[in-house]
Amino acid sequence: MRTGLYYKQPKTVLNKGTGFLSGYTHSLNPYAGCAFACSYCYVRGMPVSLFRQQEWGTWVDVKQGAAEVLRRQLRTAKKRGPVTIFMSSSTDPYQPAEYGERVTRSLLETMAQEPPDFLLVQTRSPLVTRDIDLLKRLGDRVRVSMTIETDREDMRKLFSPSAPPIAARLRALAALSEAGIATQAAIAPLLPSSESFPRLLRQATRRVCIDDYFNGDGSGGKRTQRLGLEALYRKHGLSEWYHPEALQLVIERIRQEFRDGEWLVSQEGFEP
16 A cells, blocks of 8 residues: 655644543654554544545554644743643554654653653554663653554454565564663453463563453443444454453453552543
8 A cells, every 4th residue: 555645834732631631741753644554443433534535544644743843832821731642643653654654752852851741652663662761761751652463463464564564563663671761561452362471471561451442442441332443353253352352351361470560441541
């Protein structure tokens, strides 16, 4: 799938944290659209995608000048009280466009100079390791949350074929942890996985957040249902994984490797 880049000049980049992200004062998206085009992404069914009249994954808006806009907004927001930021809520800050455009890095440079009280970086891309220098400057004000929905490459290829391989994500997560950066693995949404999945995660991080379609899409699973995911599960004989009980199965496996407090469920695991 080819992705076209479109250049925008945003007036604002910090948006009020609401709904699932109500624990944050703001969300921050360096891009609009996402080339990873995961089949289960609920953003596919949101206005930013539906009104575009282009297939999700084929377009990405690059927010030019975002760093300077962020600097102004940060200074204003910090005068009003603590600032906590979730990056990103509707795109991946380290999708392929970031290699050349470096919007996310420019935002981190700004935040290293004007630090928020807390920043969560949510990604599924090993490219995040490029910015270890800036992440370390943020110290205990930052956590990197790496999406690792499964340990099975066949499932990754079925549900998110354009996303980075699982092994590369695990290596990146371990590198971040070894650099002293706070990390977590986000099994979100959980996909069919093996019993050895938690052992692999334990080698890369000390914290796990688990989520599914029924808790994490902000509508009790209704947004995901409209995407037709249930039919995909049924077609491949995976129906037992498209069910709330799958969450409990994965939790029981995780508890064999992670202590209480090291694993969290849904919204709690993503909060500051």
